Amino acid sequence: RPCRMKMENIPAAKKLAQVNNLKPVVNNVRQDTAELAVYALSDRRSMRNLSPASRQRKIYLGPEENPSLGPNFNDLMSKSQESSYLKVTDGMTESMISRARTLNTENHGKSLIRNGLRCYLSRNLQCDEMNKPGTRPMAYTSLDNDFDQSSSFNLPSAPPNLSEQTPLLQQDIRKRDQNDPVPINGQQDVEGQYPTHQRHWSKISDLIESSKIEKFQRFRLIGRPKSWDFESSWLKSIQKPAQVLPAVTLGLLLNILDALSYGMILFPRGLAPFSKLGPAGISMFYVSCIVSQLVFSCGGSGFKGGVGSEMIEVVPFFHSMAQLILDDMGDSNPSAVVATTLVAYASSSILTGVVFFLIGHFSLGHIVGFIPRHILIGSIGGVGWFLLNTGLEVTAHLETMEYKIATLQKLLDPETFLLWLIPLSLAIFQIFTDKKLNFKYYLPAFVMLIPVIFHTVVASFSKLDIPNLRNTGWIFNGSHGEPWWHFYTLYNFSLVNWGSVLKCVPAMFALTFFGILHVPINVPSLAFVIREDNFDIDRELLAHGASNMISGLLGSVQNYLVYTNSVIFIKTGGGSRLAGILLALTTGMFMMTGSSIIGYIPVMMVGVLIFILGIDLLREALWEPRKKLKIPEYITVLVIVIVMGVYDFVAGIFVGIGLAFLSLVFQTSRLSAIRAIYSGEVAGSTVRRNPAQSWYLKNVGKQIQVFRLTGYLFFGTIASFEKKVCSMIESAISSEQPFRFVIFDFFLVTGIDYSSAEVFGRLNRNMSKKGICLILSGFSGREELQSTLVSVGINQSSGVKMFKDLNSALEDCENELLKTFYASQESRNQQTMLVRSLDVPKLPISHLHALVGSYGSPRRSQLRRAAAITLDECPGVAKHLHLKEPLRLILQIFSILTDK
Structure with a gap:
């Protein structure tokens, strides 16, 4: 079992580092997406020298897919990294950041509602500063200065790391005190405003003090017969x-x-x-x-x-x-x-x-x-x-x-x-x-x-x-x-x-x-x-x-x-x-x-x-x-x-x-751990891509298979799950439409035991032999779940990719497929330049497709066939290549709406 790592001997700090490697992977995926968009928007003259950037990280394509990229693909990828038009920093462009800073420093005008909101924010921020230990009191500024540039109040700047998943309303989450009510009781405060607890000694002292006062009043009442209430005494001693x-x-x-x-x-x-x-x-x-x-x-x-x-x-x-x-x-x-x-x-x-x-x-x-x-x-x-x-x-x-x-x-x-x-x-x-x-x-x-x-x-x-x-x-x-x-x-x-x-x-x-x-x-x-x-x-x-x-x-x-x-x-x-x-x-x-x-x-x-x-x-x-x-x-x-x-x-x-x-295990094992199964034709990332890329991804979407898991994965449900996954993989291989990426989404999973984690390691080893890349997603805020999988040797070093959500996993799979698409496009361009002066009889497209798919594995053949179809039949790919920008870009955008 070569892929099985002895994680028991790995220090806790190293395990934590493996878990924290999730963020750089997501950043690399986002950079891949941006550079592929740059490549699609390039003009015809620069297209020959521009390709998706290669990464220092390992790109898993299976044992037989690497030749499909061509010998010059890595050189083209490295050149494109230097000639990119768009510089992406954490999901924001430089123009966007400069525009946000400009808006923050502009005059705020005479709006009454805006001034009221800024006044409210000013007071709250000043109160927060005053409540911090070691901070001197701040004097309130006048409300009549119309918040000009001389005012001592400035709006807080935007956080440095912004993305499409950054919350619009951010708040400071205070740590819950150890003595606060546990969330399972339903007594927690969702706003984080936990009440201060009264100490036990104060309760006891209050009880003793109240009992002393009550006893004193009773003895005082006994010594004064004139103050006795005979009606109340009759009610309490006889009638009740x-x-x-x-x-x-x-x-x-x-x-x-x-x-x-x-x-x-x-x-x-x-x-x-x-x-x-x-x-x-x-x-x-x-x-x-x-x-x-x-x-x-x-x-x-x-x-x-x-x-x-x-x-x-x-x-x-x-x-x-x-x-x-x-x-x-x-x-x-x-x-x-x-x-x-x-x-x-x-x-x-x-x-x-x-x-x-x-x-x-x-x-x-x-x-x-x-x-x-x-x-x-x-x-x-x-x-x-x-x-x-x-x-x-x-x-x-x-x-x-x-x-x-x-x-x-x-x-x-x-x-x-x-x-x-x-x-x-x-x-x-x-x-x-x-x-x-x-x-x-x-x-x-x-x-x-x-x-x-x-x-x-x-x-x-x-x-x-x-x-x-x-x-x-x-x-x-x-x-x-x-x-x-x-x-x-x-x-x-x-x-x-x-x-x-x-x-x-x-x-x-x-x-x-x-x-x-x-x-x-x-x-x-x-x-x-x-x-x-x-x-x-x-x-x-x-x-x-x-x-x-x-x-x-x-x-x-x-x-x-x-x-x-x-x-x-x-x-x-x-x-x-x-x-x-x-x-x-x-x-x-x-x-x-x-x-x-x-x-x-x-x-x-x-x-x-x-x-x-x-x-x-x-x-x-x-x-x-x-x-x-x-x-x-x-x-x-x-x-x-x-x-x-x-x-x-x-x-x-x-x-x-x-x-x-035993009854619980029997009944629970009858519930499927798989909530839904999608192929890449149905499930796609939220990235807006150009028509050529969308056309190509739709044709090769069957190579992406998504399994959405649910519930608690334990030894009772994992056996049927493993059997289901293996049967689907064998069925796809026998039908000559094998998977290239298998994604297991853990977003709805509540927990996993050791037996289930071992099953994922076994699936990874079996998929690696068949040239399938295993991808795990849905680990946002699920460090404990991810650490359980890492403890049995499931990490990036074993060929498994982990992403915080399903969208990032799909985006990475699509990027890998698009790299094959552009490699085929570069190969066609080079062949076109070599034989431009020769008069070669043109074959029908169907014959060309048969020729392209006549060699290689089923996965590689399907990718090349889809690339050829996309380059020949997709609207806006070959028809608008001779046009210049921005007309070519406009026609490509509107070509998905009409064929005129």
Whole structure:
């Protein structure tokens, strides 16, 4: 691979120099165009000694095209450089520059509008000079001097480097400060006028000062009873709490139901060390719920009535961590297993809080939206499957849910059959009737009626007693007077196996990842329902980070803003921070006094809640999106649900991410990297050329092929792109109309990876063998993209030309073709001078064309044939050569409009 350069050893400065070589190439192209125009405008006598100027740079014409220029072509090119009539400097002539300077120094007249504009510019320029460091103040000149030559104000002169691409309105672009908002957030100022940021210490000092003033005013008001406002006191202390009392009561009921269903299964009850930790799980649920509620209601969240609770989706991960710790430590020391498991639970909550806080602090909440939605849908379905399994474990008193014949026999046993069948039937009944009854309190009322009806039936039959029902599994065993803080006594750090905790880190990160997916979905959904438009996702992430870190430090588990509970709470009148604080207080009071009622709660009540939630999640993941998702996405959802339910929850998430990646690559690879393909007959430069040149370029335009690329070029799309280009080149060669220039335009390309850059190097080597020049364009302001190509050896030293835009690339190709045209013209003129005195029979033009194209390569034959046709048939080339200027030039210009 001789053309492949080892760019890894090239210094960065040399790479940058190769990238910066783009501007001299463009300047050379512009000089070529100007000199070709001079050659076309020359008179007949000077035409013999005038040819396009040769360059010191290498002109790539392919291995077989060089002889077509003739032996004297380089000499003619060097002579023409000295006899050029037009001197071009950066796109402007000397006459244009002198005229601009003359206009700048002329008297400006008496125009009121012009004077007003100049006055405005004068003040702005003087203000800019005064604002520069180290500049003395400037005195304003009088406005009545009519801006004469004695005025101290002069208009700024034109920039030295002007071209047709120089902006008409130039402005100074200030560098963005590192602390300014990133452009991806949509907060940037397009005018570059970024506001000054207030320092953090000033904000803190202002907050402390305002709090001191507020406290002083309150103490002063307490000491003056005469200034008390009894009406305001009644409104704030009695009336407002009474108004939110129904919502607080309903919120407390929802927290109790969630604690009985989610907190009870926080630990895997089928494993021996955790079989009696149901009350501890309920207490941990309440602590997490209270912490999140206080953080959200005390100003952390933008939703005044938001309800925080334990994240039910973390339960499968907790069971996985508990099983891992038990397998690693064994069951010989249950206290050490429980202590290690509790530390792992709390550590995962702290880790989740830290990740939430960092994402919110660096304003990266919008990045979470880049995660595919169907991964979350599959994870939700996996949670639904897990809840169905957990419901069977809780109601049928299974140790573990294993997919074996023994488990099926246990479920069909007459002693356990009714234990799980009744709650499952009630859950299905509630789901179907919930669609027909438009009553928002239907679910809590339905669940609360279960213990009432159960104990009514028990009291109606004397043979049914509470102790016997506990032994047979119909009622939960009591906590035997355990206080709510009993789970803190289980934290024994001397027994913790930190190695087992470290083995749970992958599950912790998977749990954190799953939690991150929920917040950017729940927050906008809640804002849409309650018509809250001014929400900040980064603020919500900061609040979630604080609540999870505090909960983990207090020994509890993860929490988040619950969408369903928040909607119910706000719609029933709890849309205030006071209601949220009262909900946290009442939940804390019930936590301290309500643990004794666990011994009277029917198991089917908790089972109904678990089954309802599991069926709803499965329906949301598998049934509802069946017509919304594409087939690859739906297959990904199915695989995630099955892997999570049958094998492992953490493995299901990683399998889902892998399938989503493969699905993305598959779908993206079907998109073509080629947006459009043009030949030189259609795509031409914007240079205005004389009729002969235009006629010739139109005939040989097929030798220029333009590929406009689009999108991000990566390994998924580059394979089909390479196949398409190679097939077109082979097809052109087989049809004896091969390409001479192939242009790849990168203007619409957003990026390129290493694999794609290697493909362009391979294409360059293949094209060089076939005599095709590879040209790349569209690098204006794309230094990073160009440096990626340079790093794999694609530069001018390897025969590849790079231009900042497509127009410059087309202009260079046209110039190279025109040089062949004028070489043919010089060759014909020399032959005409040699045989002028001889009487040679004239052949028809068709015979001459056949003679010209009878030797050489197809490309060279086509160029010579087109040159002969242009010189013989193009209007204004041969017909007006005997005329003098300026008549010849005028006739050449108007010959394209008429043939008369």
